[in-house]
Amino acid sequence: MNTCFDALIVGGGLVGASLALALARQGRQVALIEGQQPPLTGLDRPDDWDPRVYAISPANQAFLQGLHAWPDASRLGVVAGMDVRGDRHGRIAFHAADAGQPALAWIAENRWLLAALWQQLADSPAQCIAGVRPTAISQHPRHVSLTLDDGRSLNTRLLIGADGANSWVRQQTGIRVDVSPYGHSGVVANFVAERDHGNIARQWFLGDGILAWLPLPGQRISMVWSTAKPEALTALDAASLCDTVAQAGGRELGGFSLLTPAHAFPLRLMRPDSVVAPRIALVGDAAHTVHPLAGQGVNLGFGDAHALAALLAEHGGDPGEWLLLRRYQRMRREAVNTMQLTCDGLFKLFHTQDPLLGWLRNTGLSLTQHLPLIKRQLARQAIGF
Secondary structure, eight states: OOOEEEEEOOOOOOOHHHHHHHHHHTTTEEEEEEEEEEOOTTOOOTOOOOOEEEOOOOOHHHHHHHHHHHOOGGOOEEOOOOEEOTTTSSSEEEEGGGGGGSSSSEEHHHHHHHHHHHHHHHHHHHHESOOOOEEEEOOOOSSSEEEETTSOEEESEEEEEOOTTTTTHHHHHHHHHHEEEEEEEEEEOOOOOOOOOEEEEEEEEEESEEEEEEEEEEEEEEEEEESSOOOOHHHHHHHHHHHHHHHTTTTTTTEEEEEEEEEEEEEEEEEESEEEEETTEEEEEGOOBBOOOGGGGHHHHHHHHHHHHHHHHHHHHOOOOOOOOOOHHHHHHHHHHHHHHHHHHHHHHOOOHHHHHHHHHHHHHHHHHHHHHHHHHHHHHHHOO
């Protein structure tokens, strides 16, 4: 195959798939490389809920809807408000009206989001190459060559790494990354609650962890619990896990029944020295990670995809020009740095054992509840505006 693609994207997850679709819709010659088979299985089991969910901001909901890749409403939870509690009785509540939006976010399952994107890719001009992995990168002044494990060699004017936090593309490019483990894992599971959640996302800063309940359709919720002892949750039987999670949230929604088992994944802050190299760009978790307490990880990734696609559409020429890639890096730096600093700062603030800081952080939450202008700005910041 001697075609020189405009863009080769390594990684067919949410961010890579959305970027491939956006570029293909521009008329760019695009290929998407994904090591797994297309994620289209399991959608015939409506009672099978994915424990991996994401809070999609209004801006990114519009981005996905513009790609005709927004899941059916029956699989979406709506966040009409947030209720955040400190570890010493501090409390603040946000509502969609505070941000001037119909919803603060939509809770969507990973599998159904991926399926919506890949179904659109199947009907697009993008070439999807699944079940193969890259083995080597060769950089040249006007193109990059990518060798696959089936022996093929593909040429592209721009290589995009959308291959996750352990990015192979980033490693091959030699970009140094600063990794700061939080010493916590995120434990996820889905439940059916005894009482209706009212489309409210609930979050508790517990002193030794952060617990969130995210609304799913009906009386279902998705739990994300940042904890230093994930095994204390993953080792529990179904009844004990339900009781522990319900009790940690003060049984606000009554008792729980388990919908999906608990899974844990390590949490770490990752900051590469750069997200671009000659004819190479990084997007999504390959370019940055954040603590999930604000639910903004995938939103930053979709923001990368949207920004890079818009930049290439505006430019119209060689997508791998160095000055263009540097412009992409500058465009995304402020949003990413702000979210990383905010999430990292909140995590550290609510995990310090200093009594004075404990009083200040909780008093600050409660005080902000009574300051409408500041609360409105915080609400808009929470959804990425």
